[in-house]
Amino acid sequence: NAGVTQTPKFQVLKTGQSMTLQCAQDMNHNSMYWYRQDPGMGLRLIYYSASEGTTDKGEVPNGYNVSRLNKREFSLRLESAAPSQTSVYFCASSEGGGRRDGYTFGSGTRLTVV
Amino acid sequence: SQQGEEDPQALSIQEGENATMNCSYKTSINNLQWYRQNSGRGLVHLILIRSNEREKHSGRLRVTLDTSKKSSSLLITASRAADTASYFCATDTGGGNKLTFGTGTQLKVEL
Numbered sequence: 245n246a247g248v249t250q251t252p253k254f255q256v257l258k259t260g261q262s263m264t265l266q267c268a269q270d271m272n273h274n275s276m277y278w279y280r281q282d283p284g285m286g287l288r289l290i291y292y293s294a295s296e297g298t299t300d301k302g303e304v305p306n307g308y309n310v311s312r313l314n315k316r317e318f319s320l321r322l323e324s325a326a327p328s329q330t331s332v333y334f335c336a337s338s339e340g341g342g343r344r345d346g347y348t349f350g351s352g353t354r355l356t357v358v
Numbered sequence: 359s360q361q362g363e364e365d366p367q368a369l370s371i372q373e374g375e376n377a378t379m380n381c382s383y384k385t386s387i388n389n390l391q392w393y394r395q396n397s398g399r400g401l402v403h404l405i406l407i408r409s410n411e412r413e414k415h416s417g418r419l420r421v422t423l424d425t426s427k428k429s430s431s432l433l434i435t436a437s438r439a440a441d442t443a444s445y446f447c448a449t450d451t452g453g454g455n456k457l458t459f460g461t462g463t464q465l466k467v468e469l
Contacts, residue, residue, distance in 0.1 A: 350400050
């Protein structure tokens with residue numbers, strides 16, 4: 245049981261380049277989330293998908309787009325990377341909004357934009 | 359602004375001692391959750407306490423919730439070096455299927 249799998253684990257981009265972060269879960273969860281973690285800021289929600297076919301903005305959506313490809317997969321795209329997007333990105337999934345068993349997190353993608 | 363704020367930001371204790379960390383939040387909640395993050399890893403769910411509960415236990419973990427003060431505490435008893443990690447509280451305010459995380463407490467347990 246792999247849980248939540250994120251790829252890649254590390255990435256370096258030049259300013260203006262684009263990339264897609266991939267996330268897949270095998271727990272048949274309805275909801276999926278993308279967070280970014282910066283030093284001293286905790287985790288901030290970028291986008292989430294409460295169920296297949298829906299996506300909503302979180303606290304810090306600017307500069308990002310998402311796609312809920314199917315129930316298993318939720319990708320995060322940076323169209324034109326900026327140094328301010330240097331961060332560690334976490335994908336998570338949950339059943340019922342995490343109100344019984346909480347969220348399951350992936351191991352993260354460490355992104356550096358130079 | 360952050361919904362949850364943990365206190366202290368950092369805590370260093372000796373193995374065998376108890377560790378207490380606190381979380382304060384701003385708006386009413388459905389539930390509050392605690393997560394652990396080991397260095398360089400993803401977060402792991404530890405325990406969930408609902409707004410109508412005052413105390414909950416799981417192994418060496420004890421969580422309390424005081425909704426009148428909008429605060430929660432996490433107690434780790436008889437700490438071990440393996441408990442060294444960052445601990446985050448997260449609140450479910452009922453506004454959609456999402457959690458808001460605090461800034462975390464870094465716990466170091468020394469041998």
